[in-house]
Amino acid sequence: MNKPRVKLPDAAKAGDLIEIKTLISHVMETGQRKDPDGKVIPRNIINSFSATFAGNEVFKADLQPGISANPYLSFFMRVPGPGEFEFTWVEDGGNKLVEKIKLNVT
Amino acid sequence: MTEANATPRLDRRQFATGAAGLVLFALSAGRVGAQVPEPAWQQLLKNLVGDSKPIEGKLTLELPEIAENGNTVPLTVSVESPMTANDYVKAIHVIATENPQPGVATFRFGPLSGKASAATRMRLARTQEVIGLAELSDGKFLLGRRTVKVTIGGCGG
Numbered sequence: 001m002n003k004p005r006v007k008l009p010d011a012a013k014a015g016d017l018i019e020i021k022t023l024i025s026h027v028m029e030t031g032q033r034k035d036p037d038g039k040v041i042p043r044n045i046i047n048s049f050s051a052t053f054a055g056n057e058v059f060k061a062d063l064q065p066g067i068s069a070n071p072y073l074s075f076f077m078r079v080p081g082p083g084e085f086e087f088t089w090v091e092d093g094g095n096k097l098v099e100k101i102k103l104n105v106t
Numbered sequence: 107m108t109e110a111n112a113t114p115r116l117d118r119r120q121f122a123t124g125a126a127g128l129v130l131f132a133l134s135a136g137r138v139g140a141q142v143p144e145p146a147w148q149q150l151l152k153n154l155v156g157d158s159k160p161i162e163g164k165l166t167l168e169l170p171e172i173a174e175n176g177n178t179v180p181l182t183v184s185v186e187s188p189m190t191a192n193d194y195v196k197a198i199h200v201i202a203t204e205n206p207q208p209g210v211a212t213f214r215f216g217p218l219s220g221k222a223s224a225a226t227r228m229r230l231a232r233t234q235e236v237i238g239l240a241e242l243s244d245g246k247f248l249l250g251r252r253t254v255k256v257t258i259g260g261c262g263g
Binding site: 061063072074077 | 202210216
């Protein structure tokens with residue numbers, strides 16, 4: 001789980017509807033595949049993603065193995081005012097990756 | 107001598123458990139044969155909606171008609187909603203009816219979301235119907251369906 005990429009508009013006004021696009025590198029191993037010796041490759045996926053803005057929840061996704069490798073997620077927010085996003089990806093086993101990005105509110 | 111005595115006792119016990127197991131197996135086999143098992147996705151859908159009847163057609167699923175690569179199929183789900191504090195879409199569940207695990211994702215929204223829409227990329231094991239189920243703040247459910255033809259299946263089968 002690394003290299004999270006987040007795309008936000010360069011600038012937004014309070015009341016604007018903005019789209020947030022996120023992408024992260026991850027194998028999203030389903031737990032259904034077998035290695036050449038016939039042993040099941042254990043499941044290892046990002047099972048949860050969440051986005052908060054200025055401490056308030058905006059969007060959350062519960063993910064299953066049916067989500068493609070390098071999970072891409074896009075969603076919307078009505079800008080309430082100035083603030084900072086906090087994006088959290090959680091892997092099976094509990095490892096977390098947190099990315100904080102300030103939104104340029106004009 | 108003790109060994110010789112122990113052996114027949116063990117045999118009798120093994121026979122008894124074996125016979126009981128056979129009877130149980132025959133009983134359960136008869137039961138399974140009597141009714142067709144419900145597909146996993148229908149059970150999942152039932153668990154989500156409970157007794158309420160979802161309204162069909164008010165949820166939009168954007169998916170390609172033909173997916174050449176089932177490992178990465180672009181998906182957008184959306185529902186028309188004012189997304190105010192009293193009237194909003196709480197969640198949208200995505201179900202792939204013919205995947206080994208039909209539950210794909212649940213997107214959760216709130217009044218801050220502004221628009222009940224999300225996009226991702228999903229895996230499809232084979233040609234199948236994909237279902238989107240939205241849960242509204244007033245307890246109602248909306249359902250949308252779309253069939254995708256898959257040329258090369260995903261899920262590493």
